Each structure stands twice: as C-alpha cells, then as structure tokens.
Amino acid sequence: MNEVPQWSLKGDWFDVCSCDIPCPCYFAQPPTGGSCEGTLVWHVREGRYGEVVLDGLNVLALGAFTGNIWAEGTKAAMGLFFDERADQRQREAIQTIFTGGAGGWPQGFAELIGEMRGVETAPIEFEVDEDLGRWSARVPGRVEARAEALAGPTSLPGQRVQVHNPAGSEVGPGAVAAQGVAVTDTAGALAFEWDRSGKSSTHMLFDWSGPDEP
Numbered sequence: 620m621n622e623v624p625q626w627s628l629k630g631d632w633f634d635v636c637s638c639d640i641p642c643p644c645y646f647a648q649p650p651t652g653g654s655c656e657g658t659l660v661w662h663v664r665e666g667r668y669g670e671v672v673l674d675g676l677n678v679l680a681l682g683a684f685t686g687n688i689w690a691e692g693t694k695a696a697m698g699l700f701f702d703e704r705a706d707q708r709q710r711e712a713i714q715t716i717f718t719g720g721a722g723g724w725p726q727g728f729a730e731l732i733g734e735m736r737g738v739e740t741a742p743i744e745f746e747v748d749e750d751l752g753r754w755s756a757r758v759p760g761r762v763e764a765r766a767e768a769l770a771g772p773t774s775l776p777g778q779r780v781q782v783h784n785p786a787g788s789e790v791g792p793g794a795v796a797a798q799g800v801a802v803t804d805t806a807g808a809l810a811f812e813w814d815r816s817g818k819s820s821t822h823m824l825f826d827w828s829g830p831d832e833p
Contacts, residue, residue, distance in 0.1 A: 624669030694733025698809025723829030
C-alpha cells in the first residue's frame with residue numbers, strides 16, 4: 620500500500636497490567652514499582668480503510684516497559700496479534716494502521732515501541748458489556764485478560780468509576796477511562812509470560828482517523 624487512503628476506526632480499547640489500581644501510566648506518571656507489563660486490546664466497532672471494511676476485527680498486544688512511558692526516551696517492548704478472520708486486504712489495512720504507517724494517533728503510539736518481539740495472526744475473542752460491567756479478551760491457550768468494573772461502598776449502582784481527560788491516554792486526547800479490576804491476567808506468548816489477578820484494568824473508547832493533513 621503505497622498511497623494511504625482516508626481511514627477511520629471507532630471502538631473499544633482496554634488493558635490489564637501489573638500496576639496497582641489505578642495504573643499511574645494513564646495519569647502520565649511512572650508505573651507502580653517502576654515498570655509495567657500487560658495486555659492491550661482493541662476491538663473495532665466501525666472501521667474503514669478506503670473501501671476496505673474493518674468492522675468487528677480485533678488486535679491484541681503484549682507489552683512491557685521500565686520508567687514513565689510518556690517521558691522522552693522511554694520505549695516499550697511489544698508483540699502483536701492480528702485477527703485471523705481478516706482477509707488479505709483487511710490484514711494489510713489494519714497492520715498498516717496499527718504499525719503507524721497510516722498516520723493519525725497510531726503513528727505516534729507506534730513511536731513508543733523500541734523492540735518488536737513478534738507479529739502473528741490468531742483467533743482473538745473479545746467481549747464487553749454494554750454497561751461496562753465487564754470486559755475481556757482471549758487468544759486461546761496463550762493470552763487471557765478479564766476485568767470487572769471497579770466498585771466500592773460509595774459508588775452508585777450502575778455508574779462506573781471514570782476519569783475524564785486522562786493525562787496519559789493510550790487512545791489519544793479527550794478520552795474517558797473506566798476503571799476496572801483484573802480478575803484474570805495471563806500470558807505465555809511472543810516472549811512474554813505472567814499470571815496474576817487483582818491489578819489495574821482500564822477501558823476507553825477510541826475514535827481515530829487519518830492520514831494526517833499535510
């Protein structure tokens with residue numbers, strides 16, 4: 620794909636990570652204990668890359684870094700899974716977007732990656748409750764990430780614990796982050812391995828487009 624067409628993606632993003640609740644990273648602060656590792660998931664509700672329809676496709680990443688990821692010079696190690704249901708044109712399009720080749724917010728996010736540990740296609744299962752009570756993703760036998768919305772003695776029923784305009788939003792400016800608790804967070808793929816629960820999870824919606832205007 621030599622010439623990038625107009626494109627847009629809208630959908631759900633969430634992570635589960637090793638940080639305490641709330642994860643300092645989405646406040647643009649250093650992670651708990653100085654380092655962070657976890658799973659990041661994108662589900663495209665509506666997407667177009669020129670004439671290529673991307674609705675319903677998923678992307679899942681495993682990543683790790685030390686220090687404040689939003690500070691100059693800090694880079695992450697990452698591995699990527701792309702949805703095996705994509706046909707050739709869809710796969711080329713979504714890989715171009717997520718690896719930064721199509722401009723927009725993903726281009727800047729891709730610049731935070733210092734080491735790519737692998738790129739594979741795989742079945743990626745994704746679920747999210749419409750009321751944001753739960754969200755989850757799974758690459759069978761390799762990655763599982765499940766979270767429940769954070770609640771406490773003073774939270775109102777049916778209303779989520781949210782941060783508006785987070786300072787370190789992984790999906791770009793102006794997001795609304797719903798705070799969750801990871802109930803399952805396991806990985807054994809692409810040179811990453813962990814098994815834990817009870818740590819931070821965050822859900823946000825994303826709305827991207829490109830390429831950037833010259």
